[in-house]
Amino acid sequence: MRAAAIDIGSNAVRLMIADVEDGKIVNIVHKDRHVTKLAEVLSTKGILSDASIEKTMNALRLFAEAMTLHGAERFHAVATSAVREARNSNILIEAAGRLGINIQVIDGTVEAGLIFSGVCSAVDTTGRKALVFDIGGGSTEFIYAEPGQEHRKLSVPMGVVKMAERYDFSGVLDMEQMDRIRIPLFGVLNEVVNALDCKPDMLIGSAGTPTTLAAIEMHMENYDQIKVNGFDIKKHQIEKILEKLCAITAEERLLVPGMEAGRQEVLIPGILITLELMSILGIEDLTVSDFGLREGLVVAVANA
Template sequence: MGIYAAIDIGTNTLRLLVANATASDRFTVLHEEQEIVRLGEGLLPSRVLQEAAMRRSVAVLGRFAETARRFRPARIAAVATSAVREARNREAFVAAVLRESGLSVRVIDGNEEARLTLVGVQQGLGLGSSRVLVMDIGGGSTEFIVAAGEAIEAMVSTGLGVVKLTEAHLHHDPPTAGQLEAVERAIAQRVGRLRAELPDLAGTTLIGTAGTPTTLAAIDLGLPVYSAPRVNGHRLSRDRTRSLLQELASIPLTTRRETPSLEPGRADVIIAGTALLVTAMALLAYDECTVSDSGLREGILLDLLRQ
């Protein structure tokens, strides 16, 4: 089928995947990389992407485009999510990316983000027709997707992003007990309403995808460096996730940055992300979460192959 490339433009992280497709649902990875640029830094309350954040992101996307083109892909798909879709100056960002890199960015809504994430998770974990609740923890939003196979029963996109939660509540290093209580309270207020917005979750498996669950899995496994095959499918218990939250929240940022498998650029938002995961597990009555290394980026690529 040929070579294709996918770029996921997230609120916190930019991710590139170049792959050789052998079928509409199979591919071999030729190159992958990611960089934490914090595109959504300072987005609220003005809903304006900051100049410095845009410059960082445009520069990395230019490099990603150059890297991808060395493989001569049939197509490159670049997709932007929460930060860009919420920004009042998103057109300026999209225009800057096109001008500097030649990439045409597609800004997707929460429903399309959920669909593509589910496609990636399904392929990565081989879930078949299993009924699942996928929790996609992003920098600017978190999507909750109930599905059987690739058939979505319900999807709720929330504003519970790890960058937003960190900027709103966690102002000390390490955060105070009061700040931790505040962030968990804010999460609980929103997650607590999900039961009325989602169908019955009995018998579903909780799947966690994106940087928070994968990082926690790598830490739980004691990996000196991140390993996607080891992380993919790893099960995180609720008790272990709670203990990881307590451990991470008790040490300063400089120490967290030295944690194996924890990217330095994620060290400041991992506390909010862990609080989000463990609070959702508790309120939605899950004892464990299965981690998927595949998600939106892989879904973008698979969607290209099906077109």
């Protein structure tokens, strides 16, 4: 079955077209991704900006063309935090509908389940107590898996676009300032760890923050999904990357090998979340997954 999945996130819109057999992705036919920052004014205005809606619609038009070109037999589009929360999300949903793309707005629990399904198709968690976290633009999802136990899931309205709207990450940054930002993060993440009652021996990060960290650590000029999937990065390596990025402006960060355009300001809040979570858990290693919601969704579409 050739299926397509569209993930309309709070920071980026992503497409995957893949051949799926027996619940597994056997061939990735086409992928595309556009940074649209749907959540850029959500915290202050409670709406999706006109500019972000236009960017998203431009991306969806390209996705529709690609699905036709590559012969997708079935497709589905889901939207997450920003569209869930915005008062004017109907504008985007109706415009996409006129394009023939019906958007399903999913809650955090469904989102977390799809993320875990996608991650497990890339990273082996067999026999491990694994905590998966996915930092989005408007929310972060957590899934704790322990052998013999039902998975525990939690979604919190904490994301990198929201944080970038609250704090200015565009210039050279003081590390003491970063420590002050981490203080409220501790409260949120400590509650998450307690609510999930988790003691993982494996921490897995999906979405743009961990994958970009992996790409930067490997000095990637051209992103390589195969090398990123399953890559292990140490806490002290992440701390060094944070120091390096804080010492230069957002424009200069674009010159760092592995840095994706559009992530030069939102990567730093993602790193702060990651480091605070690792500190709370006492974990020194992060396993990176390039696969996440989009991959879990494409499998679900094929199996529908």
